[in-house]
Amino acid sequence: MQRVWGWINNATGINQRCKPQWHVSTCITAIYFFMKKILFLINPVSGKLVGQSLKDSIISELDGVLDRGCFDIEYSARDIEKQCNNHLSNYEIVVVAGGDGTISQIVKVIVGLEKKPKLGIIPIGTGNDLANSLGILHLYKSQGLGPLLKTILRCKVAKIDILSLDNKCIFTNYLGIGNDAKISCDFNRLRYKPFLRYISSCISNKGFYGLLALKNICYRIPFDIEICYQNELLETEIITINKGFCEILITDTKMYAGGVEISSKCRMDDGKFEVTVIRGMWEWIHLFFAMLCKKPLDTITRNLIQFQTDRLELNFTGNTFCQVDGEKYDSFANGEKRLLVNVVSSCEMIVP
Template structure:
């Protein structure tokens, strides 16, 4: 698939009157993606990552390390594609493919994203997970080393099987988390917990809305705690099935109305626990009433795009989140840790996990 996309990008760029000297394409190399991105970021104004969350995270990290800070875009080819979903690129790619993404990137609109550093070694772009999800990522990584495969469908099936196998795993030994909100210091004893997620973006694990009030550029992380695996499963059922079902019905009503084009987005909403969408065209009153939505004013977006914003309240319970400017975690080796869907359990060889704010990069959104 990578080779086909490579060829397609070249075709699209040439169709847009770019000569071969005006753009550069290269395949990422295992263990060298950050270095590649760092090198390329020094000689370009826009740098596009083609792949999943892991590839995007490495390209962003490399670009930041370059000190040049180009605008960064993503063409999503992964399993979760959480950052691409937050940016609105995932839906754009599904609808309009590579050409639609590149045309959007060329407009030059940008949006900021916070970067966080873990033990001065790794960057958090999307989220860090300790426990259940990291155990799945660790096992998946081991399987892929033995049996390499690239199919997205096979990856999803593998994740599901591994998740079922480790569904009742818990954190081992004494585990504690300390976080700071300004000068205030807070402490949690997490011994026996199932999962801890530290989020930089609202979405988690393939588009699940974990932190509705999350802001990608506010200098804060969101901590979500799941004491038991049953609480994790309940959350996914409520968000993926109950919430998603209601939203999809409302979307269908809008999409079937003549002259209405709908673009769902889930990023940078200031409304708590709500889904948002921008709509081009006139929205009949009865559709608004039936959907249970409300019109929310956004002067800047209306002025630029001439769009209205509809906000829907998904029928799910709220989960408690804790906002933090700095975090430290103490846990024993024998547990598991993942960052942006990549196994980073090696960090547990150190006495503690320390997460600190690093800076910002600017990304190319899908709308």
């Protein structure tokens, strides 16, 4: 016990004379914190490249709070799954500093682990929709890194659903087909080019993303898509969406595209996801109205095709674009397809 008290004393600056003032529960909590093993995984190209300087900030904020031997800090590689596949289970908490795409890749690894770490977020990405949906983004923007790290150490968790595409691609936020995915694919293709990385650092990734949205505003899916799903009465329903529409969005987060609330019915732990069809320019513009008005899309758009389900099949023939959690998905939308989306698991997220 003397050695444990020494650890607390060294890390917090509390001397021996303060010992009698500590409540037993406080001591237990402090000891629990010091027994944690945390991995901070930083995407160095997230946001305005702020990930490159975040390591020093984390070390500075945790100085005197958590012993340096209790946490590791790594920069993510382009192939994050390969980088992390063998050692995430060695940590009780994995904190991802990045955006939705980075988080999604870590979740893919966590799902396959027998010993699953809790997942924390430092939201420095472009959209940060998962962090926004969980209240983490507001905490980070309003109070900064220090209070967010304290929240992570408190380790309060909430479960979120994990979805699967064709039982092989895991995702937590959304899957987009059509206009949304073309913008995302262009963004991920261009963001690593040196000249465009410089532009992105000047105007922010969101600004760059907005320019690409204007560039692709007229894109339409050139073929019909049949949607087969199970409704609330456990009956099978089939909807055919005729060619010439903008996009299909399959979402499990409250927020989408940097701040649009897609559905007033969204509950991230209810075993269901939302499916929304954006048919034309007017509904596409409504996405921006929903963001400006801070109201769910389904409350301001009449005759919107939107429903909840836990299982969905998409049938089509043709070529289009697809993105999963903000990252291009190459093996999805080519040729004749019968695709399955369903809820397969859950993940513990650290929340305020």
